Amino acid sequence: MIVVGCISGTSVDGIDVAVADLAGAADGDLTLRPLGARTHPWSTSTRDGLLALLPPAATTTADVCRLDILAGREIADAVQAAIDDFAGGTADLVVSHGQTVFHWVEDGVARGGLQLGQPAAIVERTGLPVVSDVRSRDIAAGGQGAPLAGTLDLLLLLAGRVGRGTSPYRDQRSAAALLNLGGIANVTVVSPHGTAAFDTGPANCLIDAAVSAATSGARAYDADGRLASSGSVDRRLLTRLLKEPYYALPAPKSTGRELFTTDYLDAFGDRPTSVVGLADLVATLTELTAVTVADALRPYGVTEVYGSGGGMRNPVLRERLAAQLAPAQLASTDQLGLPIDDKEGYLMALIGYLTWHGIPGVLADADGRALTGATTPRVLGRISPGDKPLRLPDPGAIPRSLRVVD
Incomplete structure (x- = not known):
């Protein structure tokens, strides 16, 4: 069909x-x-x-x-x-x-x-x-x-791991996850203890909002991670951002731009009004995505993560994700037959x-x-x-x- x-x-x-x-x-x-x-x-x-x-x-x-x-x-x-x-x-x-x-x-x-x-x-x-x-x-x-x-995601993960007639929720020897990095990040996990699928929090939406606001719409996103690579993570701001209650909610859960709105950062008083200071903010928001994804997956003990979505084309985000997910390996869904x-x-x-x-x-x-x-x-x-x-x-x-x- x-x-x-x-x-x-x-x-x-x-x-x-x-x-x-x-x-x-x-x-x-x-x-x-x-x-x-x-x-x-x-x-x-x-x-x-x-x-x-x-x-x-x-x-x-x-x-x-x-x-x-x-x-x-x-x-x-x-x-x-x-x-x-x-x-x-x-x-x-x-x-x-x-x-x-x-x-x-x-x-x-x-x-x-x-x-x-x-x-x-x-x-x-x-x-x-x-x-x-x-x-x-x-x-x-x-x-x-x-x-x-x-x-x-679940069906793709099961294709190479489950034989005919075997329950898809048992007998898994390791845990794996699929990750999509759009505006919001979501994951699907298959583990020895069962399965889960949920939104982890922002992927690109806060980065995009910060770039667009600081450039009056001239730029819509951090192309090739250039801003993040030229900035430094503000650890104090990152700590404050990580206190967002959504991250502590149990799965299943979902979110969107209703929570992580275009003015979400205004409450922290750290939105730059120009490109001055933007690089540090984007570096911090990129780290926020990497940390929240890794924190969400850590309890499942995943050993392999297959990423997709526009965020996988950001080399800085990919690098920070790989670092935060380690020792789990970060790959792309291209290896499963579906381009990112x-x-x-x-x-x-x-x-x-x-x-x-x-x-x-x-x-x-x-x-x-x-x-x-x-x-x-x-x-x-x-x-x-x-x-x-x-x-x-x-x-x-x-x-x-x-x-x-x-």
């Missing part, structure tokens, strides 16, 4: 689109053949509009409505271009996460979330059925709705494939609860019919592993 997955992450960098040929729903031994992936940039006006919606900014329902339609149209164009370029102009299903503009968490409990990118625009452009709104059902069932990456920039798109394709086959999109831990904390794993999302009559297959089996094939 040819499935197109797309998502725009918390950094609002662009629309990540991936096309995959997926199979194996009937018996649970899944295969994913990557057909192609790329990031399609948002138009300047739409990206600026989406960023202007993010907390703590005020907005109007008119802005939300307008950006929902505009984002949907741009996603539709990106999807159609990917189908034409990577799938010979033909696909079976589109899965669109959209752009999260609010993730509602109170007292550690997820209450809801809002993603923009009207699926009707994608249906109209492609004629294909579209799975969207992939987080709400999990939240309604008591889950965090994030990180959904745990599904793909493409994993999120393929994740969405997988989730949509599971939804289409009536299979829960979040896997269960040994106690039967979903990795996100939901009482029971649920089939995710809602399906907008395409131009052809909607005919769903018989429900498939709970997946046991996922192999990436050529």
